[in-house]
Structure formats: structure tokens, C-alpha cells
Amino acid sequence: MSGPVLASARRIAIPGLGGTTHPPSLRRVAMVTAGIALLAGIGMWQYDRLGHISENDARVMADMITVSSRVDGWIERRPVTDGQRITTGEELAVIDQREAEQQWTELTAHAASIRKARERAQTQLRIEEATSASAVKAAEARRIAAIANVRSSQSELQRTRLDFQxxxxxxxxxxxxxxxWDLRQSQRKRAEEAFNAAQAQLSEAEASLIEAQARLGDVDVQRKEVERLSHDAEEVDAQIRQREIEVTDRVVRSPIDGIVDRKFVEPGEYVIPGQRLLLIHNPKTIWVEANVKETKLEGLRPGQPVEISVDAYPDRVFTGTVERIGNSATSQFALLPSPNPSGNFTKISQRVPVRIAVTQPADNPLRPGMMVEVDIDTRHR
Structure with missing residues (x-):
């Protein structure tokens, strides 16, 4: 400061006391400066907070998969336990397979027997089709020859009768x-005998044709037998496939790469279809669900960045983005609704679930159920 100013500072008059005061101490100046800085910091923090939404009602979520049994039986072994990492297709539990495998073996043998019977029937059918067709053709040829012979002998008979007359x-x-005269009479008699013989041959040929055609009916019967055996084979094959599925279902495998969260059965226990065996989840597909007050939703938009802090990791900060804002308040899903029969009403701010997408670090520190705190930057529109 300049000289006059310092001089005037040294001679500040205090009314009623007379004389002058001493200059303010450095301690007082520092306190005033610190107060101004504190007020400025508080103001800046408050201004910054206007563009953020902080919420501690938030937790880590994941798709928890309940692995259940599709068949009944005794648990033979369960090679995994709580907290164990698993891969897709890994064996989680095995249900006693002996009965199902025995049924599968019996059906397989029955199917082989049916196939052999069908092969024999098909061979017999081909033979009967060939022989029956040949027999019908031969019988038809004999009938045609017999008809021609009858016509020829009939003409000869008519001629010999005229000669005899x-x-x-x-x-x-x-x-x-x-x-x-004796010669003509003898010729007539031989012609009559030949005509009668020709008619007998025709009758025999027609009987043979009828018999051959009847054998075609046997072919139809044999063909139906082949169809029946084919149907039986298809039915047994369907039963075999069902037994194969049942045998496969008795080995319970993991549908995902993940972690076993909890086991519900032990080897030796009896399970029924639909009974849960294990609870698993994929640690890489997690998210945070924050229940935000309805009064803070105005500036909230999908895509806004989020900082996430976890009590278990005080030195780490996780990041995410707002993925989806719920369309219903959490109270709509309460098991016990809160009716108001008395007519008294107290307005309470409701909370809306907000889903926050989070990238899980390589060491998978975020676990389903963990409580977290989120800070959403609403300045990003």
C-alpha cells in the first residue's frame, strides 16, 4: 500500500473513545479470506450440484438363472459348489440314469427287431408281387388260348355236323x-369231344386266372403288413428319441459362462421336475438399478453419464450411462398395497427405477445385491 493509506490506517478514530486504533492483525485477515473462499466454494459446489442427481438407493443387479430339473430321480453327483466359475455346457448335476438307459436299450433292441421283420416282409412282398403278376399273365394267356381253342373246335363241330347231316x-x-356215313358220324363225334375238351380247358384257364388274381389280394395283405411294421418302427423310433432326451436331461449342464451363486440340492436327494437345483448368473451382464425420486426426473435422460461408488471399494470409481427410465413407480409392484380406507392421506414422494448400464471390470468386483451410490450428470442432454 502507499504511504498515505498506511498512515490513515494507523489513525482510525473510534467514536466515543478518542484516539486511534491499531491495524488489523494477519490472523483476522486470514480468517476473513478463508471465509470468503469457503463461501465461494460452497456456492460453486451448489451450482455444480444443480446439474447432478445423487442417489444412494441403488444396487447391482443381474439376471439370476434358476437351473431346474426336467426329470425326476436321485441326484447322483453335483460337481460344482457355491462361488465356482462355470462355462457353457459344463456339467452341473447328474440325476441317476440307470433306469432311463435300460429303457433306451430295450427300445433300441425292439426297434432292431421291427426293422428286421420289416425287411423280411418287404422281401416277401417283392417276391409275391413278381410271382403274382407272372401268374396272372400266364393265366390270362392260357385263357385266351383256351377261348381260341373253343372257337376253333366249335367251328369244326359245326362243320362235321353239317357233313353228317x-x-x-x-x-x-x-x-x-x-x-x-360211318366216317361222317365218327368225325362228328370226335369234333364234339374236342369241343367239350376245349370248353373244359377254358373253364380250367378261367379258374387259374381267378386264383392268380386272388393271389394279388395276398400281395395287398403283405403290403399292409409292411406298412404296419413301418408305422411300428416310426413309433419305436419316436420313443427312442424321447428316451434319448430323457437320458440327456439327466445330465444338467450350464447354459452360460458364469458363477454358481447357490446350490439347493446335495447328492442322494430325490428331485422332481421343475425343482430348482442351482442359482447362477453371468458376472459380465450386470447393471445398476437406482430408485430415483419422482421430483428429480425432470432433467433425467437416457445416455447421461453416471459415476458409481461402492462401499466395498472406497478407492475405486465405476462409470456407466443411464440406459432406461422406468414407466411405473416402485410402489406399483409392492406385494402389500397401501389402501387409504380412513380417508387420511399423506403425500409421499414415489421412486422410479432407473437402469444404469455398467461395464464390469476384468476382476468382476461388482456383485449382484451390492448397495451403491450413483451420481448422474444431468447437464448432458
Whole structure:
């Protein structure tokens, strides 16, 4: 400071006392300066807080998968335990397979027997189809030949009858000899015998044709037998596939890469379909769910950055982004609703769930159920 100013500072008059005062001490100046700095810091902090939403009603969430049994039986072994890391397809539990495997073996043998019977039936069918068709063709050929023979013998019979009638007339008029008449009569009789034989052959050929055609009916019966055996084979194959599924279901495997959170059964216990065996989750697919007061939702938007702090890791700060803002307050999902039969009403701020996407670090420090504190920067629109 300049000289006049210092001089005036040394001679400050105090009313009623007379004289002058001493200059202010350095301690007092420091206290005033610290107060001003504190007020400025508080003001800046308050200004910064206007663009943030802090909430301690938040926890780490994950998709908890309940692994259940699809079949009933005795637990033979359970090679995993709580906290153990597992991979996709890893064996989690084995249910006694002996009965299912025995049923599968019996069905497999039955299926093989049916297939052999079907093969024999198919072979017999092919033989019968070939022989029956040949027999029908041969019988038809014999019938055609017999018909032609009947027609030929019938014509011959008619001719010999006419010759005999002429010979008989001429004999009465003594124009032919008795020997000629005897010849014509003998020819007529042989023609009649040949005609009768031809008719008998035709009847036999027609009977053979009917018999051959009847054997075609046996072919149809054999074909239906093959179809029945094929249907039986398909039915047994379906039962075998069902038993294979049942045998496979008796080995419970992990659907994900994850961690066993809790086991519910021990080897030797009896389980039924639908009974839970283990609880698992994938530590890489986690998120934070914060229950934010409805009065703070105005500036909240998806995509805003979030800082996450966990009591278990005071020296670490995790980051995330707002992924989704709930459309219903948490009170809508309460098991016990709060009716108001008396008419008295007290307004309470409701909370809305906000889902925050978090990238899990390599060491998987964030575990489902952990309570966290979130600080959402609402200045990002």
C-alpha cells in the first residue's frame, strides 16, 4: 500500500473513545479470506450440484438363472459348489440314469427287431408281387388260348355236323355208301369231344386266372403288413428319441459362462421336475438399478453419464450411462398395497427405477445385491 493509506490506517478514530486504533492483525485477515473462499466454494459446489442427481438407493443387479430339473430321480453327483466359475455346457448335476438307459436299450433292441421283420416282409412282398403278376399273365394267356381253342373246335363241330347231316340224307337216297356215313358220324363225334375238351380247358384257364388274381389280394395283405411294421418302427423310433432326451436331461449342464451363486440340492436327494437345483448368473451382464425420486426426473435422460461408488471399494470409481427410465413407480409392484380406507392421506414422494448400464471390470468386483451410490450428470442432454 502507499504511504498515505498506511498512515490513515494507523489513525482510525473510534467514536466515543478518542484516539486511534491499531491495524488489523494477519490472523483476522486470514480468517476473513478463508471465509470468503469457503463461501465461494460452497456456492460453486451448489451450482455444480444443480446439474447432478445423487442417489444412494441403488444396487447391482443381474439376471439370476434358476437351473431346474426336467426329470425326476436321485441326484447322483453335483460337481460344482457355491462361488465356482462355470462355462457353457459344463456339467452341473447328474440325476441317476440307470433306469432311463435300460429303457433306451430295450427300445433300441425292439426297434432292431421291427426293422428286421420289416425287411423280411418287404422281401416277401417283392417276391409275391413278381410271382403274382407272372401268374396272372400266364393265366390270362392260357385263357385266351383256351377261348381260341373253343372257337376253333366249335367251328369244326359245326362243320362235321353239317357233313353228317348231308351224309345221312344221301344215305337214305342211296347216293353214298354206308362206309361214308360211318366216317361222317365218327368225325362228328370226335369234333364234339374236342369241343367239350376245349370248353373244359377254358373253364380250367378261367379258374387259374381267378386264383392268380386272388393271389394279388395276398400281395395287398403283405403290403399292409409292411406298412404296419413301418408305422411300428416310426413309433419305436419316436420313443427312442424321447428316451434319448430323457437320458440327456439327466445330465444338467450350464447354459452360460458364469458363477454358481447357490446350490439347493446335495447328492442322494430325490428331485422332481421343475425343482430348482442351482442359482447362477453371468458376472459380465450386470447393471445398476437406482430408485430415483419422482421430483428429480425432470432433467433425467437416457445416455447421461453416471459415476458409481461402492462401499466395498472406497478407492475405486465405476462409470456407466443411464440406459432406461422406468414407466411405473416402485410402489406399483409392492406385494402389500397401501389402501387409504380412513380417508387420511399423506403425500409421499414415489421412486422410479432407473437402469444404469455398467461395464464390469476384468476382476468382476461388482456383485449382484451390492448397495451403491450413483451420481448422474444431468447437464448432458
Amino acid at each position: 348231308r351224309a345221312d340224307t344221301l344215305l337214305s337216297q342211296e347216293f353214298v355208301s354206308r362206309q361214308t
